[in-house]
Amino acid sequence: MGRSKAKRELGHAHLERLVHYYHFLGERVALDEKATVSSRQLASLLAMDDTQVRKDLAMIGVRGVPHVGYSAAEIMQAIREILGFGQVHKAVLVGAGRLGGALAAYHGFMKYGLRIVGVFDDDPGKIGTAIEGHLIYDTADLEKVIERSQVRLAILTVPAEACQALADRLVRAGISGIWNFGPTTLTVPERVVVRHEHIVVGLAELAYHLQRSLPGEPHHEPDPE
Amino acid sequence: MGRSKAKRELGHAHLERLVHYYHFLGERVALDEKATVSSRQLASLLAMDDTQVRKDLAMIGVRGVPHVGYSAAEIMQAIREILGFGQVHKAVLVGAGRLGGALAAYHGFMKYGLRIVGVFDDDPGKIGTAIEGHLIYDTADLEKVIERSQVRLAILTVPAEACQALADRLVRAGISGIWNFGPTTLTVPERVVVRHEHIVVGLAELAYHLQRSLPGEPHHEPDPE
DNA sequence: TAGATTGTTAATCGATTAACAATC
DNA sequence: TAGATTGTTAATCGATTAACAATC
Incomplete structure (x- = not known):
């Protein structure tokens, strides 16, 4: 399919909107191969401007047809290509705690190309047991697995104190991207992409x-400064 | 302390930067009461422009002193006030799965004023058991607890299919804010604040x-369209 | 055809950055 | 004082929105 790729780099907001479209089309629009959707429909359903939608779609090379709209399947395919959902992203998951387990268990990720090829922990009580169908390996073997399986992505769900040291090891092992769920900022070389999931x-x-919407009730805690 | 509050509404980017400052100061700056920090220091450590830092601080009413910088403690206190970290935000957590458990277990939230006052699930096998020190209640009792404890915030960690129905119930029960971790978009009245944690x-x-940084290896999956 | 819808250019808006005077 | 740093105004940049011609 000879669709041209995005002309220029997509920013955070663009990517977020693309995910939104993708998700929404997958969720609510009936996808027989010929289903169409207008920019106005998509926009109104997501509470945004329809020009924005057309711009976004133009930017990833999707062309609509006047009077008809866009092919929903084509939109989804284009987003899949741009965002790499059709590829397989092999990842190691470091930290088999509750959050790590929740991520390992989330099968929805497969739809987006993520494949967790190894779960690691350094707790001897956990090593060798399974979590959500994944055998837990010793963190000591991290480099071995990364190299052998040509893993490029690492998911970090370890306590704050351990994050940076592990990031350093992952970088040395040749990882290209880190998805960090720890509450700490990582320092890495420029070639490595980091996404920090800052829950706070x-x-x-x-x-x-909340505070703004209800300025009445001032139930401040005693805050001794 | 007669500091003036923010003049106008803060946007997403602002709030994110404030959290960043707060977090960073708490993490790395020694906080004796007199520690100071310059906009340049803060900026360089967070890889941003120092004018931005000064603007942000001015906007929340923090004044620095030329030649000296800003009081780190004062910055933190101002952010705490603006963001409501000093208040207690009572929340119910609906969905005692792995992710719910991970959130319930995260004691770091207390620092930010979040207090989970009830964990709910509708699985009879879970009701009555405990998760991370929280007794699991029957989701049927949700409204009762919300009303009795004057809860304004709900954390939603249930499967996609259950999200909207639960959101409706929460809204009817008088909740003001929903923190949604399900992979689905919620429709709620305007008075209710929703934050959708869209992991994808x-x-x-x-x-x-990742794809851009290494355009060489085209390990596409066979993608039959 | 007429009406609907795309695609794009121009206008607006807001956010970021640069410049610099004020200040300790 | 001189140098450093704030605070603010102006300039730039980019993203969003409006307008509208092109098109089926």
């Missing part, structure tokens, strides 16, 4: 808006 | 950059 930002945003 | 966005961003 979500809480902060909620707390901020 | 993180994966998409990584996959996209």
